[in-house]
Structures are given as structure tokens and as C-alpha cells.
Amino acid sequence: MSKRVIIVGAGLVGSLLAIYLRRRGYEVNIYERRGDMRQQSLVAGRSINLALSDRGIRALEEVGAMDHIRPIAIPMHGRQIHQPDGKEVYQPYGKTGQYINSVSRGELNKTLMTLAEQSGARIHFQYRCLQVDWSANQFVFEKSDGSEVRVAGDLVFAADGAFSAARLQYQLQHDRFQYQQSYIDFGYKELTIPAGANGQFQMEPNALHIWPRKNYMLIALPNPDGSFTCTLFFPFEGDPSFSSLQSDEQILNFFHAQFSDATALMPDILSQYRNNPTASLVTVKCYPWVLEDRFALIGDAAHAIVPFFGQGMNCGFEDCFVLNTLMEKHGSDWKALLQEYQSLRKPDGDAIAELALNNFLEMRDRVANPRFLLQKKIEAKIHSQYPDQWVPAYAQVTFSPHIRYSEALVNSLKQEAIMQQLMARPDIESVWESPEVEAWVIDKLHKR
Amino acid sequence: MSKRVIIVGAGLVGSLLAIYLRRRGYEVNIYERRGDMRQQSLVAGRSINLALSDRGIRALEEVGAMDHIRPIAIPMHGRQIHQPDGKEVYQPYGKTGQYINSVSRGELNKTLMTLAEQSGARIHFQYRCLQVDWSANQFVFEKSDGSEVRVAGDLVFAADGAFSAARLQYQLQHDRFQYQQSYIDFGYKELTIPAGANGQFQMEPNALHIWPRKNYMLIALPNPDGSFTCTLFFPFEGDPSFSSLQSDEQILNFFHAQFSDATALMPDILSQYRNNPTASLVTVKCYPWVLEDRFALIGDAAHAIVPFFGQGMNCGFEDCFVLNTLMEKHGSDWKALLQEYQSLRKPDGDAIAELALNNFLEMRDRVANPRFLLQKKIEAKIHSQYPDQWVPAYAQVTFSPHIRYSEALVNSLKQEAIMQQLMARPDIESVWESPEVEAWVIDKLHKR
Structure with missing residues (x-):
């Protein structure tokens, strides 16, 4: 339990991870490249507003952080679609009571930093990761005055984002690191x-x-x-x-x-x-994510994705949530823990990367198509009739944290194939509300 | 014509490129990380023997280098397949007189370095590429005594291999660099x-x-x-x-x-x-390969591939050959030249990467199968009857430098589909030498 944990990066995921680790009694030091944003005015124009949804909320609630976030979150119950002719169409995201939340990245990050510090983590600002001596797990940081500091950690998490400096040091010094930035x-x-x-x-x-x-x-x-x-x-x-x-x-x-x-x-x-x-807009995929019992990538450093499913942050928060369940399961056996973390999360990271890329087409094109909106309505109807058997893909990803991203991807492909077949029926616009159609869909689902 | 050219890396491709550029009158300085291998004994065990074939030979002949290489090259006319039971089967690579050449990477590299120097290029050994100031095209090298040297080039080629240091500096400092190492x-x-x-x-x-x-x-x-x-x-x-x-x-x-x-x-x-x-064994894909009129990746730095088609070096040499034809075409308009170089070579690099991966299965598994050897015999027969219409994929890649890798890949997929259909005939073993079979194949080829 006396493990000294280093987290590289005090962003959203690094800060939340610190809270989780402090609750388990670990000594936690965070090294952040930037200055303390709580003492600076934010530079505008570089941060997509975030959509906090159920996976992220579950991870925040687990450590009691959600109470501090809810006041700054605005519920969004659906898509308000603005057509070229000026007309507007509303498409709900899920069932009544299901919504995603608009939050400012800056405000959320500040809140999590403060909670991390209150939990006993120390955040060192303006420490830039320069070099790593992997044999000793020693990380070299450059401070703002140009001086260099060496810090050794028993366990190091790289939570330093899509262009992770710690990951680059891993890539440069280890053979067979699979890496892709697209x-x-x-x-x-x-x-x-x-x-x-x-x-x-x-x-x-x-x-x-x-x-x-x-x-x-x-x-x-x-x-x-x-x-x-x-x-x-x-x-x-x-x-x-x-x-x-x-x-x-x-x-x-x-x-x-x-x-x-x-x-x-x-x-x-x-x-x-x-x-x-x-x-x-970049997607980053890499492997492995962990080194023995002493290093792991987390959040965007492990799986940066495009923002079109609103899941980048939620996925990173879920990484923390999953790590926490694994700390419960494995205790201090970090070697087994990190192995299981990687084998659980790598396929889920790959899946949400693909789902996010696919959703761009849906948002910029398909939602403008009345046929697509009809398809969504049909799916919502079937979901209301068969709530456990047919959950629309968007809802699986967004409102169903018990369904893994990798399962949601497989399910979504299966469901989309069925819906394509259904939408090809010439009479679909007149028959879609019939029980016969619903039964046909559910039957298809079970046959495949 | 007074352009100062820097080449990073005095490997096979860097050395050959220097010869090409000297012939056009450019001042050429090569900076090589290692010491001069001509004055050292080679470390054994890290270099797959190379198979020099027609693309590489064409590029060497163009600058008169082949006369120096031929004495150290051993022709290999086919595959000698050693079965588990000790029996051996011979499979020719092409028609009589077509062969690939076994050459030692070390000897070849030494010869090309000497030819590069004789042509007027200067090779600086033990210069490690550390940093690049892209605004000034200034490359910072570390010498063996730890001192740093800044060198500015009007035009810089990164020929420093699969783990190119120059490419890494490009990746770290430019947005939207597509990169994959697998x-x-x-x-x-x-x-x-x-x-x-x-x-x-x-x-x-x-x-x-x-x-x-x-x-x-x-x-x-x-x-x-x-x-x-x-x-x-x-x-x-x-x-x-x-x-x-x-x-x-x-x-x-x-x-x-x-x-x-x-x-x-x-x-x-x-x-x-x-x-x-x-x-x-790594495959590296990236994009872009060039920056304006002043920087280009070449050889493995642009397209590292697995060795199973024996094309890694040949492809890099072909890069030089193509650049040379483009120097002929564009003169000193290096912006247009590098753009065309990239648009010609990127698809060919991707194609040979795929062909090389596919050929691993052929070498380790399929060549042990009598049915596969029969298929190769059938293709050779058809080729002898219809030499211009059906060229086996291996021969397109290896003996047909006028066919681009990207064309060879497309052709090979098309031909393989036809052969699979033919091989599925129950009577194939008895009818394969008939004119009827040949006509069927050629007919298929033209229909697709």
C-alpha cells in the first residue's frame, strides 16, 4: 500500500484517477505540463464542449464527485436539427428522462483538480515530461525555469492526452510497440x-x-x-x-x-x-498499454478518438471506474491488475474509436434525412415494446454503461443490418407502427 | 543548381541517392549516425541477406553502380523447398534467365558509400539527428564527442530507415501527420x-x-x-x-x-x-512524405516493409530511380518534383507493404502444398503462351520494373481470383496443360 504513484497529466482523467487512487491510500503526485488553470484565464477556442453521459457520470458518482459537477452541467435531451430551409426538427436521444449533459471542459477540469488536491494528491504544475529511464521507472521533468527533476514512481500512469509525452518515450525505447495516429x-x-x-x-x-x-x-x-x-x-x-x-x-x-x-x-x-x-481531429491506437506492474496508459494517451459520439472523456472516466473495480478484485497485485485492465479496455477503446468515426456521418448527413429519422423512431418504438431486447445503438453507448463499448459495436452492426432490410420495404412508412413489423424485427434479432 | 542537399543516413538508399544527386551537380552532405562500417568489423546476426532484383538493378545500372555490385552477387533462379520428410522440390522464380541475387547488405552498403564519395558526396559519420528547426530547415546533429552541430540544407532527404529520427521530428512538430508502425x-x-x-x-x-x-x-x-x-x-x-x-x-x-x-x-x-x-518485423506507413520544396522521406523512412517479398531495398532504390526521372522532368522545380514523387510513390509503397505481408503466408505455408506448386506451374505455362497478357504476380513485382507495385497488387488480386476458380475444377490435375484451360483463363482475365 505504500506504492508511490505518479500521474503524468492533470487533465480530466489524470485528476479523476488521482481521486480514485487516494481513496485506496496510495501516495499520489501529479505532474502537469501546463500552469494551474484555476489561476489563469482560459484561452478560448480550442476545446469542444463536452457531453457528459452515463459512463462518465457513473465514474464521477463512485467517488462522490458528481455532486460538484451537476451544478455546472446542462441537460440535453435530444438533437435539435436545423435544416437549410430554416425549419427545425427535434430528435430525442433516448427515452424520457435520458439525457446527456453539456459541461465546460475547463470548469470540469478545475473542479476535479480541486477534488484531487482535497483528497490528498499533490499537483506539480509546469512539469514537462522529457525523458524516462525505464529500468528505474524514473521520469525526468523539465520545470518552467529550465531545470530538470528526476522522479521515481513505483507505478506511473500516463494521462497526458492524445500526444502523450510519456507514451512517446515508451514507443522510442521499447520494441514492438504498435502505434497509429490517423x-x-x-x-x-x-x-x-x-x-x-x-x-x-x-x-x-x-x-x-x-x-x-x-x-x-x-x-x-x-x-x-x-x-x-x-x-x-x-x-x-x-x-x-x-x-x-x-x-x-x-x-x-x-x-x-x-x-x-x-x-x-x-x-x-x-x-x-x-x-x-x-x-x-486525430484517432490514436496503440498497444501495449501497460508495462509489468509499473506503467499504464489511460484516457486519450491510450485511445484518443474523434468527438462525434461525445465519448472521449466518458471513455477515459470509465477507464478509472474499471481500474477501481480491478483494484477491488486484485488488491495490490498490480501486475495482474494492469494485465486485466489492458485486456478489458483495449477492445473497448478500439470499439468506441470506430463508433465515433461512424457517428460523424450520422451527425453531418444522415440526421438530415427524413428516412433516417423514421428509422430512429421505429427503433425507439421497438425499444419501448421490447426494452431489454432492442436497445438503440446510441442508447447502448450513451445510457447503458453496463454494456461494454465492444459489445455495443457488435450489436449496432447487427441492428443496423436489420433496420436496413426493414427500411427497404416499400410500405414501411405505412406499416412501421404495426406489431407485425416489431415481431419481424425481434425475430431477426434472435436468428442472427 | 547550387542547392545544398543534406541526406540523413548513409545506408543503402542514402548512399545511392547521393550518387544520383551528385550527377545532377548538387552539393551533397550525408550525415550518418553510425561509424564508418568500412573501417569496422560488422556485428553479425542483425541483417537479413538481401535479394537484389530488377527494380534495384535498374536503379543501380542507371548510375553505373551495378558493375561494382555484380561481382558480389549470387544469382538465385528459384526456390529450393525442403520438406519435413527431407525431400526437396525446386520451383523456378520465372522464366529461364530470370533470377534474383543474393547480396550481403554490408558489402553492398560499403560499395555504395565508396561510390558516393567518389562522386563527390561527403559522408559525416557518427552524426546523430537530434532536432530540427523546420522554419530554417536546420538540422541539429550530435557528434560522438557529445557536441552539437547545426546544419542548414536547402533540400533534405531523410533516408535514415524504419525508425527515422528526421521523420520523428517531422511528426512531433507538424499537425496531421498520418503515422502507423505495426x-x-x-x-x-x-x-x-x-x-x-x-x-x-x-x-x-x-x-x-x-x-x-x-x-x-x-x-x-x-x-x-x-x-x-x-x-x-x-x-x-x-x-x-x-x-x-x-x-x-x-x-x-x-x-x-x-x-x-x-x-x-x-x-x-x-x-x-x-x-x-x-x-x-515492422511495417511503417506515413503521410505526407514531403514538405514544400525542401524535405522528403525516402526508402524505409517513408515505407518500411516486412522482408517476405525481398523488395525493401529494391523499393528504396526505385524511389531514387523515380526521383531521377522527375529531376529530368521538373528540372530544379523541387516543389512540383516532390509533390509528384509523393503522389507516385505513396501508393506504390502501400502496395508493396501489402504484397510483402501476403507473401509471408506463401513462403511459410503455401509453397509446401503440391496444389500450390501446380498452380504456379499452370501460371508459368500460361505466361509462356501469353507472355504479354498473363505475367505471374511474383514476376510482375520482381522482374517487371515497368509495372508499378500498385498495378502489380491489383493484377495479383485479379489473377489469384481466377486461379482459385480454376483450381477448384475437379479435373484440374489432368487438364491443366490443355489449350482449352489456357483460353478459359485468358478469357476470364479480359472479362474482369
Whole structure:
């Protein structure tokens, strides 16, 4: 129990992990590359708003952190779809009472850091991971004054994100490390719809707004101050794209033509578009995640994914939750524990990576299709009739933490094949509510 | 024309590239991490013998280097397959007069270094690439005394191999670099069959020897001194594997049972097995390969592949050959040149990576199957009748440098599908030499 634990990175996952480990009595030191964000004003424009859902909530509740988060979370019960003609369509995410939560990454991170410190973890800011001596598990950090510090840990977690410095040191010094970083051809840019004159929301606050435009989309998530954080997901090349929009006129014309209602709420759209950075979207896969009883990757450092299923943070929090159940099971046998952690979580990380990539097409294109919305309605109906047998894929991932991501992926492929067959029926629009259709679907499900 | 060119790495590709660039009048400095191998004795056991074939030969001939290589190359006209029962089967690689060449990586590299220097390139040994300042194209190297040297190049080629340090600096400092390193579950270990008492070969010298054993294999290539360099390709885990063979008895029993004839020629097999390192097998894919008019990856740094098609070096040499044709075409417009280099070579690098992975199964398993050998005979027959219409995949890759790897891959998939259909005929063993069969195959080929 006297293990000295080092966590590299005081982000969302590193901070939550610290709380879990302190509850088990471990000495925990976190080394964070950045300064203390609680003492700084945040740089805007580089953080997609987060959608906290059941997997993340379960992990936060387990350590009593959710009570501190709920006040800063805004429920979103469904998708508010903004069509090109200005019409809006609402699509609920799940059954009544099921929702995801808009939270600010910054606020959430600050809260978790404070809780980690209150639990007895120490956070060392402005420590940049430079080098690792793997034989001694010694990590070398560079401090802000340029000096170097060596720290030895019995057990080290790399929670330092998609471009993990600790993982790079592992990759460079170990043979047979499988590694892949793949970018999609789309980037994103954050924009803000400010609060109204009296601090009121200028659109429906309890929804995730989407402007699906086939090859690109705008989304908006509500903030407690009445504003919305919007994100434009847009190709880097082609027409239209970040490359093709060059002149002020091109930019303004594009926004007015494609997102007229949102643009009307952003009088400063041009300066926002010009000044906010364009960021890229990466998926990182690697293996192994662990080294003996003394090193493990966690969160984005192990499995960075694209944001289209809103699961990046939730998956990282679930890593902590699973580790906790394994600490219960294996006690201090960290070798067995980390092995099981890896063999449980690697397939789930791969699965949510794939689900997240697939969901981009759904969000930017399919949700604009009435046939797709009908399919979702049919699935919701079948779910209400057969709640244990047919759970829509989105709900499995988002509201069913007892279903593993890897199971949800398999189930979703199976269900989608059945639905494709059903939707091909010429009379589907007239018969979809019939018990005969439902029985056919459930029968198919069991036959496969 | 006064461009200062830097090449990182004086390996096979870096040295040949230097010769090409000198012929165009560029100032060329090569920075090599290792010492000068011409002044050192080579460390044995880490270099698969190379199979030089037509793509590589074409690239060497273009600069007159082949005359210096031919004396150290041993022709191999086919595969000599050693069955578990001790019987041997010979399978020619192509038509009479078509062969691949066994060459020692070390001797070839030394020859090319000397030719590069004779052409006016300067090789700086023991310069390790540490850092790159991309804004100034300044490369920082560490010398053997620990001092650092900054060198600026107008044009820099990273020819520093599968684990390219220059590529890593590119990856770390540029957004959206696609990168993948994937290891197969097999490793390799080099072994040596010495020359006979009077320096004679103890097996057929003009063949590539294979002991195919389904999930693993031993191969042997001849050396000019009468010895053979053998390579055991073997799983890391499982039974049998590098992990499962632990005791002296286990090792000896395995070799005697599986490779009795080869083992009889290696009286020191146990110490060789124990002392020679086990190495891993990686495929590296990345993108982009070039930066503006001033940086390009080449050879393994751009496309490291597994060795089972004998094309790693040949592909790297072909990179040089293609660059040369592009220098002819684009003159000093290196921006257009590098763009075309990348768009031509990236799909070919991906294709040979796939072909090489596929050929492992062919070498370790399929060549042991009489049905597969029959299929090869049928293809050879059709090729002799229709030399321009049906070229077996192996010959396209190995003996047909005018066919791009990416075309060869497509063709090979198409041809294999036709052959599978043909081989499914119950009477194939009796009818395969009939004109009717040949006509059917050619007809299929044109229909697809």
C-alpha cells in the first residue's frame, strides 16, 4: 500500500484517477505540463464542449464527485436539427428522462483538480515530461525555469492526452510497440453564440443543436451563462472548406447561406472565424498499454478518438471506474491488475474509436434525412415494446454503461443490418407502427 | 543548381541517392549516425541477406553502380523447398534467365558509400539527428564527442530507415501527420551454415532455400565465401515459438525434428541460437512524405516493409530511380518534383507493404502444398503462351520494373481470383496443360 504513484497529466482523467487512487491510500503526485488553470484565464477556442453521459457520470458518482459537477452541467435531451430551409426538427436521444449533459471542459477540469488536491494528491504544475529511464521507472521533468527533476514512481500512469509525452518515450525505447495516429480530412473551429441581452439563451437550451450539411456541420452546446459554444466541423480541402473560404465575403456568404439562423446570433462571426484557431481531429491506437506492474496508459494517451459520439472523456472516466473495480478484485497485485485492465479496455477503446468515426456521418448527413429519422423512431418504438431486447445503438453507448463499448459495436452492426432490410420495404412508412413489423424485427434479432 | 542537399543516413538508399544527386551537380552532405562500417568489423546476426532484383538493378545500372555490385552477387533462379520428410522440390522464380541475387547488405552498403564519395558526396559519420528547426530547415546533429552541430540544407532527404529520427521530428512538430508502425507477431533470428572444408557450398548455391513449416520457416541465401546466411522466421509466442524454446534440449530437438538437413550443417546451432539476437518485423506507413520544396522521406523512412517479398531495398532504390526521372522532368522545380514523387510513390509503397505481408503466408505455408506448386506451374505455362497478357504476380513485382507495385497488387488480386476458380475444377490435375484451360483463363482475365 505504500506504492508511490505518479500521474503524468492533470487533465480530466489524470485528476479523476488521482481521486480514485487516494481513496485506496496510495501516495499520489501529479505532474502537469501546463500552469494551474484555476489561476489563469482560459484561452478560448480550442476545446469542444463536452457531453457528459452515463459512463462518465457513473465514474464521477463512485467517488462522490458528481455532486460538484451537476451544478455546472446542462441537460440535453435530444438533437435539435436545423435544416437549410430554416425549419427545425427535434430528435430525442433516448427515452424520457435520458439525457446527456453539456459541461465546460475547463470548469470540469478545475473542479476535479480541486477534488484531487482535497483528497490528498499533490499537483506539480509546469512539469514537462522529457525523458524516462525505464529500468528505474524514473521520469525526468523539465520545470518552467529550465531545470530538470528526476522522479521515481513505483507505478506511473500516463494521462497526458492524445500526444502523450510519456507514451512517446515508451514507443522510442521499447520494441514492438504498435502505434497509429490517423487524422480525418476534417478540422474544427469553435465559435460562440453569446447570451441574449438579459443573459437568456437565444435558442432551446436543453438540446444539442446540429446544422447537418452533408459533408460538414455546425453544432452548438449550451453554457450556464446563456451562451452556446458552437463548433464548425469542416473539410480542410475542397469546396467549401477551410481552404476555400478566404475573403471576408466568401466567409460571410457561406455562413449566411448555410447557417442563417445561427449566423444571425453571431454578429461578430467574421472576426471569430478569422481569429479562432482551426484544429485537427486525430484517432490514436496503440498497444501495449501497460508495462509489468509499473506503467499504464489511460484516457486519450491510450485511445484518443474523434468527438462525434461525445465519448472521449466518458471513455477515459470509465477507464478509472474499471481500474477501481480491478483494484477491488486484485488488491495490490498490480501486475495482474494492469494485465486485466489492458485486456478489458483495449477492445473497448478500439470499439468506441470506430463508433465515433461512424457517428460523424450520422451527425453531418444522415440526421438530415427524413428516412433516417423514421428509422430512429421505429427503433425507439421497438425499444419501448421490447426494452431489454432492442436497445438503440446510441442508447447502448450513451445510457447503458453496463454494456461494454465492444459489445455495443457488435450489436449496432447487427441492428443496423436489420433496420436496413426493414427500411427497404416499400410500405414501411405505412406499416412501421404495426406489431407485425416489431415481431419481424425481434425475430431477426434472435436468428442472427 | 547550387542547392545544398543534406541526406540523413548513409545506408543503402542514402548512399545511392547521393550518387544520383551528385550527377545532377548538387552539393551533397550525408550525415550518418553510425561509424564508418568500412573501417569496422560488422556485428553479425542483425541483417537479413538481401535479394537484389530488377527494380534495384535498374536503379543501380542507371548510375553505373551495378558493375561494382555484380561481382558480389549470387544469382538465385528459384526456390529450393525442403520438406519435413527431407525431400526437396525446386520451383523456378520465372522464366529461364530470370533470377534474383543474393547480396550481403554490408558489402553492398560499403560499395555504395565508396561510390558516393567518389562522386563527390561527403559522408559525416557518427552524426546523430537530434532536432530540427523546420522554419530554417536546420538540422541539429550530435557528434560522438557529445557536441552539437547545426546544419542548414536547402533540400533534405531523410533516408535514415524504419525508425527515422528526421521523420520523428517531422511528426512531433507538424499537425496531421498520418503515422502507423505495426509489428507482426513473428520475429527473426539469423543463423549461419558455414562453407565446407574446402570453401565449397554445402547446398545448391543458386537458389533461395526454404524450409516451410506452416506457421514458421527457415530460409537460406548463399554468400560468396561458400556459406549460407539462414533466417528463422518464428512466432514470438505460442508453441513452438521463441518463448517456448527455452532449454538446450528443447532447442536442439526442435531443430533436429524440423530442419534436420540444415541442422546437420550447423554443428554450433545451439550457441548460434543462444547468442544471436531476436529481431522484430515492422511495417511503417506515413503521410505526407514531403514538405514544400525542401524535405522528403525516402526508402524505409517513408515505407518500411516486412522482408517476405525481398523488395525493401529494391523499393528504396526505385524511389531514387523515380526521383531521377522527375529531376529530368521538373528540372530544379523541387516543389512540383516532390509533390509528384509523393503522389507516385505513396501508393506504390502501400502496395508493396501489402504484397510483402501476403507473401509471408506463401513462403511459410503455401509453397509446401503440391496444389500450390501446380498452380504456379499452370501460371508459368500460361505466361509462356501469353507472355504479354498473363505475367505471374511474383514476376510482375520482381522482374517487371515497368509495372508499378500498385498495378502489380491489383493484377495479383485479379489473377489469384481466377486461379482459385480454376483450381477448384475437379479435373484440374489432368487438364491443366490443355489449350482449352489456357483460353478459359485468358478469357476470364479480359472479362474482369
